[in-house]
């Protein structure tokens with residue numbers, strides 16, 4: 606049997622990027638031989654094995670053909686007579702279809718190295734369209750490598766357009782779309798992910814609510830990257846111009862985990878209330894609306910998001926620190942002190958609100974309007 610390094614590891618090594626995981630392809634072997642060598646079979650649909658020591662993935666060379674809709678509609682053929690070239694041709698991009706043998710020789714029948722050097726993300730063959738997730742993968746790779754000058758090939762974009770047009774993207778699971786999207790948001794140019802999807806007319810099934818405000822999101826995401834904002838903040842920034850209803854619908858559709866959905870909801874509902882002209886009362890109201898006392902970290906993220914939305918980012922970012930500090934101070938107030946003063950029931954809440962208001966009033970007179 607022959608073993609080759611393939612996929613992301615070869616690509617990233619050629620780009621002088623850190624290689625985080627290595628995928629291998631095995632030509633000329635049967636599952637029985639792999640098991641006899643101590644490999645552990647993991648793939649249910651595909652013959653994929655884990656190396657007994659390194660736990661890296663070793664897949665038997667295979668061909669794939671689509672037999673229906675969605676992720677499960679595959680006929681997979683893996684046998685010792687499947688060649689490396691046959692395995693590589695069913696892969697998504699030429700830059701992902703370069704193999705490297707044990708001696709360090711590159712096997713590159715589909716000219717991945719040429720495309721790597723000319724900074725092109727190009728599909729290998731028509732087999733690209735057999736997996737609709739690839740539309741999102743290409744957009745994610747574009748977001749990851751945009752700063753190196755990579756562009757999606759026109760013919761690949763038009764293939765992606767056909768795939769979107771065929772309705773196939775709707776058959777993907779929310780989990781897979783979410784995973785690509787949140788990974789893309791963590792890349793250097795997350796805005797490119799949505800730009801590519803827009804050009805591929807691939808936003809209708811999963812992200813229709815974002816189409817109208819995409820242009821506004823670009824600069825926000827760029828600022829978020831400069832500020833090294835976390836991925837939940839980046840996600841939330843997409844919703845500054847989306848209605849609460851649209852935001853909720855989209856978050857449900859892609860099954861965004863709670864922390865992402867909640868922050869997105871806050872941004873969609875309340876980011877407009879974050880303005881430098883706010884009075885102490887306005888800030889207090891905003892804190893109450895955002896449940897800042899019970900969820901201080903989430904409120905902190907909300908503030909960060911707001912400073913990245915605001916077109917006048919300088920002014921709004923100078924608000925962030927005093928606001929953080931004020932909220933922190935005000936959330937230290939405990940009901941206990943008021944109970945000891947003899948207050949009962951709703952009186953306690955009212956008194957706490959007044960005390961918080963005092964803290965805001967003092968701080969905001971001192972720091973913000975001086």
Ligand SMILES: Nc1ccn([C@@H]2O[C@H](COP(=O)(O)OP(=O)(O)OP(=O)(O)O)[C@@H](O)[C@H]2O)c(=O)n1
Pocket residue numbers: 611612613614626628695696697698701702736738739742
């Ligand atoms: N939908 C997919 C998923 C994977 N692959 C192929 O399988 C390889 C490994 O997949 P994966 O680990 O998901 O991607 P990487 O290219 O390694 O990229 P990453 O850095 O994101 O891991 C890819 O390079 C590609 O050749 C594919 O053709 N189509």
Ligand SMILES: [Mg+2]
Pocket residue numbers: 612613614626627628
């Ligand atoms: Mg990989």
